[in-house]
Amino acid sequence: MLTIIGCGNLNRCDDGVGVIVAQRLQRHLAENPQDNVRVFDCGTGGIDVMFQARGSTSLIIIDASNSGSEPGAVYKVPGEVLEELPEASYTLHDFRWHHAIAAGRKIFKQDFPNQVTVYLIEAENLDFGLELSLPVKRAVDTVTAEILQAIYP
Template sequence: MANLDAPATAIIGCGNINRGDDGAGPAVIARLAAEDLPSDVELLDAGTDGMAVMYRARGAQQLIVIDAREPEGKPGAIYEVPGDVLAAEPVHGVGLHAFRWDNALFVGRKIFGDDFPSDVQVYLIEAQTLDYATELSGPVVAAVEKVAAKIAARLVIAPEA
């Protein structure tokens, strides 16, 4: 059954705002909330709730996920990844307490089939630190602005002639 309340585009930020740069996804959502986005776009700060990603994406035509990436020496680097690359079947299955957004991409397609978006884009922002903190590092703050601007630009609808 189709989700009649589903937006055309679901934009979901994931991450733990109490772990420093892991809060990059929710920060992008907060930044986008200040924009004048089309009415068929829904923003969701999913925190660490992978199940929320799966349920909120159901029925949407397009899904955009934003999350932090483990530090690997390039803090603030932005990686754009097609969702298909990250929607792999979990190796050992997934318990409810370990269900992440990448698991949601795989399981959502299995459960919801054509009612799950096929157009999935993921933005990963490389963290500088994942220590306990509520502030983002400088490089990640700059990356949050860039990702929010890039997503907002994707959502601009051409005026009708």
């Protein structure tokens, strides 16, 4: 089973890019069903990522990045490079998807995906708003097409 998870906040311009990709894939799969693929919008909740990924063999996460790189740049990164256990905290707001990868492996063991790929799309604008910037819109097309090729080889 392949699980695809889009992360981000649709109310913060380019931060919603992972959710936008997930929504596109959900619409495509509604018209072209695949029994072995699930797509979720997990917003900003890392704990949701951990539980939705459980039971899958492969996991793809899509999210915005803010590294100072060229806006719209796409980075495809193996999950193990980005995973880290969370520091002690009293709130789930601090538990992000990179924590979900590490915690999911530790908690669910063999019932958590071995193969994890993360697509990070460099944001141009993280202000409040509903529109993606032009470079990030182009990246949505690129990442969606690449993931569809993985679904339909």
